[in-house]
Amino acid sequence: MRILIVDDSKFMRSALKRVLQADPKITVVGEAQDGREAIKQARTLKPDVVTLDVEMPVLDGIGALEEIVKLPDAPAVLMCSSLTAEGSDAALRALAAGAADVIAKAPPGSGMGNMGPELIEKVLAIGQSARRRRTLKASSTQAATAGSIKRPDSASIWRDLKPTLLVIGSSTGGPPVLEQLLMALKPGFRMPVVVAQHMPRPFTERMSSRLREVTGLDVRHVEGRTTCERGVVYIAPGGTHTHMKRSPAGSIILTTSDEPVEHLYKPSVDVLFSGAAKVAGSGALGIMLTGMGRDGADGAEEMVKAGGSVLTQSEASCVVYGMPKAVDDLGISSASLDPSGLADTLGAIGLRSAA
Numbered sequence: 001m002r003i004l005i006v007d008d009s010k011f012m013r014s015a016l017k018r019v020l021q022a023d024p025k026i027t028v029v030g031e032a033q034d035g036r037e038a039i040k041q042a043r044t045l046k047p048d049v050v051t052l053d054v055e056m057p058v059l060d061g062i063g064a065l066e067e068i069v070k071l072p073d074a075p076a077v078l079m080c081s082s083l084t085a086e087g088s089d090a091a092l093r094a095l096a097a098g099a100a101d102v103i104a105k106a107p108p109g110s111g112m113g114n115m116g117p118e119l120i121e122k123v124l125a126i127g128q129s130a131r132r133r134r135t136l137k138a139s140s141t142q143a144a145t146a147g148s149i150k151r152p153d154s155a156s157i158w159r160d161l162k163p164t165l166l167v168i169g170s171s172t173g174g175p176p177v178l179e180q181l182l183m184a185l186k187p188g189f190r191m192p193v194v195v196a197q198h199m200p201r202p203f204t205e206r207m208s209s210r211l212r213e214v215t216g217l218d219v220r221h222v223e224g225r226t227t228c229e230r231g232v233v234y235i236a237p238g239g240t241h242t243h244m245k246r247s248p249a250g251s252i253i254l255t256t257s258d259e260p261v262e263h264l265y266k267p268s269v270d271v272l273f274s275g276a277a278k279v280a281g282s283g284a285l286g287i288m289l290t291g292m293g294r295d296g297a298d299g300a301e302e303m304v305k306a307g308g309s310v311l312t313q314s315e316a317s318c319v320v321y322g323m324p325k326a327v328d329d330l331g332i333s334s335a336s337l338d339p340s341g342l343a344d345t346l347g348a349i350g351l352r353s354a355a
Helices: 010-020 035-045 061-068 083-094 115-138 140-145 154-158 174-181 203-213 269-283 297-305 324-328 339-354
Strands: 002-006 027-032 049-053 076-081 101-104 165-171 192-197 218-221 232-235 241-245 250-256 285-286 309-313 336-339
Touching: 002 010, 002 035, 010 115, 027 035, 027 336, 035 049, 035 061, 049 061, 049 115, 061 076, 061 083, 061 250, 076 083, 083 101, 083 174, 083 203, 101 115, 165 174, 165 269, 174 192, 174 203, 174 339, 192 241, 192 297, 203 218, 203 232, 203 336, 241 269, 269 285, 269 297, 285 297, 285 324, 285 339, 297 309, 297 324, 309 324, 336 339
Parallel strands: 002 027, 002 049, 049 076, 076 101, 165 192, 165 285, 192 232, 218 232, 285 309, 309 336
Antiparallel strands: 241 250
């Protein structure tokens, strides 16, 4: 895997290089200290992945990203962002502009902190997926059929779906797709929506604000015990799991905790989907978006066994076809669709629920 490291800090470039080259599958082919140099090296070195700092002189990370993603056979871009409000906003803008993923940069003076294993995992995942997408693109036949279990039109899907609760699992590359899906839910839809996105808490907080602004929907970051309301989108907070239960009055209650501690990702899509199966049964609809690993597959299986339904994002449209693939491999997805197909389906469901 060929990597280009871009950061205005020589110390950070050296630290990133040391961590990445500890993995034998990774080769650092170049370094750059500003966005303009990054574009030049990305064009000549043709890396699989660019790690890109957000704040840099000459040209910042967002400006560099906008040019890099336009290159022929563009590399995957991993943004390195600080865990501040400003850094989180910039990271979300970068994802909307085409970055594959974002990693929280360790605070100054703390070395690499605990970001080393996560950095390697993300670089390998998005790099391999970038290579796979280039292969699919090279073959028009493959590109037209890749990742599709079946492609019914949205109308034929939603006729069979009568959801009372929508849950969405998302990870690497998910935030822009999530925006597209929620924008299809016009104000007036009557389901509660709960989203588990693999991100640290500062990012999920800012993502809630951004989604509220761009969609015009009532989007809320889950804080403590929360009673679900129809027509509201709830974002599970990063760093903890979001659980569901029924109140004595029959309302869906959201709570957060560190249990079960064995789940690697917090919030866990497995925990969210499992809760949806218990509280909504056949009324649960799950959507599995792009992401690495298989978090959510077990929960999706519980949901289907309870009578609910699951849709997955298609391989060709995924930044990383990991989480959707795990569900597809179980044979439980009602359909594998690109983001436009998923959005059309939700739009149809939303219009029906508002009627």
